[in-house]
Amino acid sequence: TGAGGTAALDMMLKLIGDDFDENLVNRVCEQVLTDRVRSPTDRQRLPLRARLGVQNSKVLTIIELMEGNLSEPLSLIEIADHVDLSRRQIERLFRTEMGRSPARYYLEIRLDRARHLLIQSSMPVVEVAVACGFVSASHFSKCYRELYARSPQQERVDRKQLLAA
Template sequence: MLGNLPKEFPQVIGFVLLPRFSMIAFGSAVEALRQANRISGRELYRWPIFSVDGQPVTASNGLTFTPEGDLDTAGRLQTIALCGGVEVQKAADRRLISWLRRMDRQGCDIGGICTAAYVLAKAGLLDDVACTIHWENLASFVEEFPELDVSNELFEVERKRFTCAGGTAPLDMMLNVITQQHGHELAAAVAEQFMHERIRDQHDHQRMSLPARLGVRHPKLLSVIATMEKNLEEPLSRAQLAREAGLSTRQLERLFRKYLNRSPARYYLELRLNRARLLLLQTNLSVIDVALACGFVSASHFSKCYRDFFGRTPRKERGLPGEGNDLRKVG
């Protein structure tokens, strides 16, 4: 398991870069290992990179990497980390999935960084372990794989699997690995090199707190918004929201107008529409299924609200032939 002390050094962790992978996620993982080598004065880790076909692979930011080899070359390793990013669904092809299953049968430790957990799930390699994925993909991931034990934590390491949310979370995952293998002093020294003031553990949540995200600290308003975010599929009425927060409906309206410059109903609708957009872009759910998952009672009502907010219909969002004439831009 990732984190156990290896029998020999350097410990080799092979990174398989998927098309449009997240540069910050990949770099956060590798840089932690590099600094551990530098500070310790020993080659504790090595991190060869691979692509599916051995050809150069381009990150989501446009930078291109030349790998050391293809999947057959990477298959000689005992620990493999897939690095995902944008449109990871397109990377989950038959060749990659077959290879992952073969590596699993050979007893390899296999992990997914950022969105690569999607590929592991497609391969059936996350069925009996806790897993995580980047928060923006969380809703669509749960919709597509409802049987999995999915968390919103920074990373999960269980038996021969590890998954990590992406962003800077791989830095924390590797710092925890360094702590387990070589002690807190080395991990803290690595963290300090990156001005990373606290080594987060796997139970830290991915997203910023509501006050930090919204720039608002009114406790009752934050309570209402948290309730909204938990009830997108079956939206609560304005009266229910007010009652749960200990407010009158008039007080609720005033709070939203004062701090967010919109009504509670409008804010709630925007939350649901933004969730719907992620589901449209990240899953194969039908438009009506997306509508129902986000609290809309009909596809027509959903389509109208979506068009009014985003300036295009749900079908246009997916690049499918749309309905009607050109749409006006919102705002």
């Protein structure tokens, strides 16, 4: 599996580069309208600052911590310890920068990950719930339904119907 469509392009260019010279790789890049061959250490996603439009470095650090701990979510106190802020300071920062509480934001990114897993994998719903830090499938389903106005099971059914059409 790969992260997005360009991951496959990166792999293809690497394989071409292994077997042929850089000139051919550059010609292929020109053909597929890409400006360079990304190295394995290059970032594949947009930086958080650009993706979210957030400039506050503490908020960005907190979001990175959240995104890095989806299957075993950190408590707000643990996050506060990592960034040397109080819970109240984090709450205020998130209300100002993100328009919601840190707990709500964390829940939303966990549910977004769950949605991707439901759509893109055949993992059982209970495994998706666990992979996204939920201790029970029923709590996961309730939270999912509140955010997306459909159950995780219905998300799968709707996706299968869309693909069959």
